[in-house]
Amino acid sequence: MDFLSEQALLYTSKEYEQIYIHFNDKYKIKFHDLFLFFASVGAKNGKSLPFEGRGREMRTNYFNRDQRDLAYTIILNDEMTGKNIDRFTDKDFFSQARKLLEQYAQGGLNIIIEEVFGSRWNGIKLDDKYEDYEIDMLSYVYGSLNEVPF
Amino acid sequence: MILQSIQLKNFRQYYGDQELTFAQGDKNITIIFGVNGQGKTGIFRALMFALYGSTHIQQDNTEETVHLVNLRRLEENNGSLVTGFVKVTFSHKNKKYEISRQLKAVKNNSKIQERFDRVELFITDENGNYSPTPINDPQEVKRIMSSVLNEDIKDFFLFDAEKIDTLAKTNSQVKKEVKSAILRLLQIDNVDKAQEILKRLYTKENSNIVSNSKNIDISTKNNEIYAEKIKRESNIELKDQIEENLRNCKMQIEKYNLQLSQNAEIKLIQDKLHEQENQFITLEGRISDKKREVYRIILQKSPFLLLKSSFVNVSNYLDQILSQQENIVPIEVIDKSLSTKVCACCNNNLNQHLDNLNYIESLKNNYKRSLMGSFTSSIKNMIIDQSNSYEENDKFINLLLKDFRELNKAKDLILTQMEQTKIEIGNKAKSQIDMSKIESMIQQSKYDSDQMHLQIAKLKVEIDNSEEKIGLLEKTLEKMMTENENLKYDAKVLEILGSLKDDLKGISEVFSTEMRESLKESTTEIFKTLIDSKDRNLVKNIEINNKFELEIIGWDNTEITQDISQGQRQIVALSFITALAKVAAGGANTISFPLFMDTPFGRISGKNRDHLIENIPGLTSQWILLLTDTELTTNEERSFKSTNRLGKWYRLNQQELYHTIIEEVSLSDTIATRGM
Numbered sequence: 001m002d003f004l005s006e007q008a009l010l011y012t013s014k015e016y017e018q019i020y021i022h023f024n025d026k027y028k029i030k031f032h033d034l035f036l037f038f039a040s041v042g043a044k045n046g047k048s049l050p051f052e053g054r055g056r057e058m059r060t061n062y063f064n065r066d067q068r069d070l071a072y073t074i075i076l077n078d079e080m081t082g083k084n085i086d087r088f089t090d091k092d093f094f095s096q097a098r099k100l101l102e103q104y105a106q107g108g109l110n111i112i113i114e115e116v117f118g119s120r121w122n123g124i125k126l127d128d129k130y131e132d133y134e135i136d137m138l139s140y141v142y143g144s145l146n147e148v149p150f
Numbered sequence: 151m152i153l154q155s156i157q158l159k160n161f162r163q164y165y166g167d168q169e170l171t172f173a174q175g176d177k178n179i180t181i182i183f184g185v186n187g188q189g190k191t192g193i194f195r196a197l198m199f200a201l202y203g204s205t206h207i208q209q210d211n212t213e214e215t216v217h218l219v220n221l222r223r224l225e226e227n228n229g230s231l232v233t234g235f236v237k238v239t240f241s242h243k244n245k246k247y248e249i250s251r252q253l254k255a256v257k258n259n260s261k262i263q264e265r266f267d268r269v270e271l272f273i274t275d276e277n278g279n280y281s282p283t284p285i286n287d288p289q290e291v292k293r294i295m296s297s298v299l300n301e302d303i304k305d306f307f308l309f310d311a312e313k314i315d316t317l318a319k320t321n322s323q324v325k326k327e328v329k330s331a332i333l334r335l336l337q338i339d340n341v342d343k344a345q346e347i348l349k350r351l352y353t354k355e356n357s358n359i360v361s362n363s364k365n366i367d368i369s370t371k372n373n374e375i376y377a378e379k380i381k382r383e384s385n386i387e388l389k390d391q392i393e394e395n396l397r398n399c400k401m402q403i404e405k406y407n408l409q410l411s412q413n414a415e416i417k418l419i420q421d422k423l424h425e426q427e428n429q430f431i432t433l434e435g436r437i438s439d440k441k442r443e444v445y446r447i448i449l450q451k452s453p454f455l456l457l458k459s460s461f462v463n464v465s466n467y468l469d470q471i472l473s474q475q476e477n478i479v480p481i482e483v484i485d486k487s488l489s490t491k492v493c494a495c496c497n498n499n500l501n502q503h504l505d506n507l508n509y510i511e512s513l514k515n516n517y518k519r520s521l522m523g524s525f526t527s528s529i530k531n532m533i534i535d536q537s538n539s540y541e542e543n544d545k546f547i548n549l550l551l552k553d554f555r556e557l558n559k560a561k562d563l564i565l566t567q568m569e570q571t572k573i574e575i576g577n578k579a580k581s582q583i584d585m586s587k588i589e590s591m592i593q594q595s596k597y598d599s600d601q602m603h604l605q606i607a608k609l610k611v612e613i614d615n616s617e618e619k620i621g622l623l624e625k626t627l628e629k630m631m632t633e634n635e636n637l638k639y640d641a642k643v644l645e646i647l648g649s650l651k652d653d654l655k656g657i658s659e660v661f662s663t664e665m666r667e668s669l670k671e672s673t674t675e676i677f678k679t680l681i682d683s684k685d686r687n688l689v690k691n692i693e694i695n696n697k698f699e700l701e702i703i704g705w706d707n708t709e710i711t712q713d714i715s716q717g718q719r720q721i722v723a724l725s726f727i728t729a730l731a732k733v734a735a736g737g738a739n740t741i742s743f744p745l746f747m748d749t750p751f752g753r754i755s756g757k758n759r760d761h762l763i764e765n766i767p768g769l770t771s772q773w774i775l776l777l778t779d780t781e782l783t784t785n786e787e788r789s790f791k792s793t794n795r796l797g798k799w800y801r802l803n804q805q806e807l808y809h810t811i812i813e814e815v816s817l818s819d820t821i822a823t824r825g826m
Contacts, residue, residue, distance in 0.1 A: 001525045033449040040453035043460060069532035070453055076467060076529075077460040085471055085522065134444045135554055141452040142547045 001088040003097070004060040004068045010035060010098055016109050017055025018125040019117075027134075032058040035105050036067055037137075042108030043074045044144065049106040060098070071101055116140045151242045151299055152771060153744050156200070157250075159235040160220040162192035163810040170812050172744070172774055173797020179767055179790065180774045182812075183782055183821050184802030189810040190776035194748045197308060200238040200251050202301050203269065203288065208309075217262055219255035222808035224262060231256050233267070242298045246274040249291070299743060300334055307727065308746040332730060338665060341658045348651040355647055359631060359640045368630050368637075375623045382616035389609040396602040399595050406592045413585050416575060423571040426564055433561045440554050447550065451543050454536040461533045468526045484514045665733060666694045672729035673700075673722075679765050680721050682757040688714070692722060700726060717753040724762070728769050744772035751781040760789050767795035779823050787822040 012020050012035065023029040035058060042048055063071060075082035075097045082100055087093040113121050116136045120127040155171040158164040170193075173180045184190045191207070198204040199218065206212050219234035237250035249271045255264040270284035271291045285291055292301075299307065333339040360372040483494045487510050491500040500507040631641035673692045681689070689710070693701040702722060704710040714722070731743055745766065751759050763786065766773050777786075790796050799815040815821055
């Protein structure tokens with residue numbers, strides 16, 4: 001059932017690959033950590049974006065226990081594709097589940113680009129000179145946790 | 151000399167007829183107040199023009215034409231003659247003088263031609279006898295004016311204060327001018343002249359005797375004396391030159407030391423910058439730590455925080471699944487029971503209890519579901535753990551962001567401070583050169599200075615030797631002459647001339663020394679009255695050396711002429727002028743010349759201004775001030791009024807360009823426009 005503990009691959013989109021590379025090169029941020037953050041943003045906002053063209057790849061077994069559980073939560077929370085635990089032993093489902101995570105990561109990153117990076121993302125790469133992306137991302141997180149519903 | 155009044159007509163900014171009278175007696179202060187460009191200096195020019203015919207004052211470039219006739223009137227009378235006129239009335243030694251000068255000008259298109267027209271001087275003598283015909287001869291007028299206030303020394307009394315500190319400067323040309331002016335004022339110049347005449351006469355007589363004697367021995371002796379004198383004069387000249395070089399060298403050392411002290415100031419600012427840089431580095435380090443913490447939170451905590459709402463949904467779903475599971479038995483237990491045919495839970499023999507065997511086999515078939523237990527538990531546990539720490543993590547993020555903002559703010563502040571410090575260094579460093587270079591130049595200058603001291607000492611010995619040798623030679627020559635019957639009469643004449651020359655030299659020295667002593671005492675005394683009490687002990691004495699140069703001696707007996715501020719130097723100069731006039735007047739308590747000052751307070755600090763305002767009226771017969779708005783603020787106005795010496799109060803009111811009106815202001819009115 002814990003299919004993410006196996007050596008399967010996850011992919012970022014080619015379109016946003018440079019963002020992963022930027023944080024990895026500059027701050028040694030691991031792809032799978034960043035991937036899960038973006039997937040959480042996508043899942044929270046119910047935004048999954050299909051994409052074509054694979055970018056960076058990462059192994060699912062890099063996730064620790066809690067991260068895998070969180071990824072399963074994302075999958076199980078998806079009413080359309082993931083909310084059926086019986087399928088967690090079905091090998092055909094594994095790739096669908098990974099795709100679901102990838103699309104949430106893509107959707108989440110799309111939200112971050114729009115709401116956080118703004119013009120510092122020129123469609124190809126992030127502005128190298130800017131130093132406070134992490135602060136902006138954390139501010140975004142704090143803002144979305146404390147949003148006042150109306 | 152007491153200035154009574156001045157009348158102006160179409161002179162500089164003064165269109166038409168204008169007049170002002172000067173205060174005298176107990177209330178001897180006259181203030182002429184005007185902001186820049188309204189004609190204060192025009193009044194000063196008018197005075198200089200009327201008294202001495204000067205078309206230029208010290209601040210002017212003498213090669214450039216200064217138009218004295220009013221430009222507005224010239225414009226109005228385009229092509230016709232306009233007369234500019236100034237008349238000054240004053241009294242001196244019980245005589246009354248009315249001096250006026252006139253010039254004519256014409257403007258053709260944009261070209262102005264101006265020429266001096268005439269001078270008129272009327273004198274009313276001690277007995278009130280008035281001469282109806284004026285003196286018109288410019289040379290005669292000049293001679294008379296020189297007897298009142300010599301043109302060479304007028305700048306000591308009628309001056310632009312910005313220029314007066316030249317008195318305390320060390321430029322040799324200035325020194326010579328100052329010295330000759332002082333000698334003239336003190337009338338020592340006549341003694342010097344007499345000495346010079348006698349010296350020439352003595353030399354002439356001596357050479358006559360020698361040539362008449364036709365005695366080879368006398369001629370040889372005389373040549374020896376002449377050669378020795380040449381040698382002595384040459385050594386004196388060389389010594390003077392080296393002394394001048396030594397003074398310059400000392401000034402150079404002071405200049406280098408000043409540069410070094412400026413470097414020391416820079417060093418202090420650099421230390422400040424260094425400290426700010428360290429603070430900046432520390433802040434950067436703390437910010438960097440915070441950023442690492444931010445990344446940790448983003449990657450390790452925020453995904454769990456963001457999915458809080460999903461946790462409820464997933465948790466409910468998992469609970470629902472688990473509730474459908476019953477008696478979940480681990481696969482190991484099932485496998486062991488089936489292989490041993492003994493139930494691992496109840497020890498039943500499964501061969502005998504086939505129902506039990508069937509049940510365990512169905513459990514084996516459903517083992518997939520039993521795996522789910524640990525899987526869902528893990529997810530559930532994660533959800534519980536993360537939900538429990540949600541609030542704590544949320545607060546932590548808030549604090550982290552707040553800390554970061556504060557650190558960033560502190561960083562911006564220190565960056566601004568660093569920029570300011572760098573500008574400060576830049577400003578200070580503009581005149582800087584390499585410190586080690588300055589150090590080596592100081593060493594070189596000190597070495598040069600020591601060498602010059604040695605040379606001067608050596609030259610002094612040589613000069614003394616020459617003096618002695620000349621004395622001996624002259625005695626021998628004198629003896630030779632007196633022994634020579636033919637020359638006895640001439641030798642006697644020479645002896646008398648020599649004795650007269652020596653007497654005059656003695657008189658001159660005594661007179662000069664006495665004058666200098668009086669000047670020194672008086673200057674120091676006046677300086678201590680005028681200077682702010684906190685600086686009173688800064689200066690011990692103001693010395694006047696045998697060349698009549700000012701030397702300011704500090705409390706520790708070192709010469710500080712070059713070290714005092716420009717404002718203090720002006721007060722030294724003022725003290726000297728006042729003392730000079732007092733000594734010249736035979737020690738009268740107040741000087742008999744007016745002090746006429748154009749913008750005098752520019753460099754003088756508030757307290758010193760108050761001291762000057764309080765004390766100068768008591769030292770001079772008249773004090774006339776041309777003051778601008780920054781010099782006459784409400785503070786100075788209060789000080790002037792409190793002296794109770796204010797006699798006349800004028801405001802220059804510019805109606806339009808080249809049309810200023812002199813308005814007399816009531817002494818009870820307020821005139822200052824600044825410092826309200």
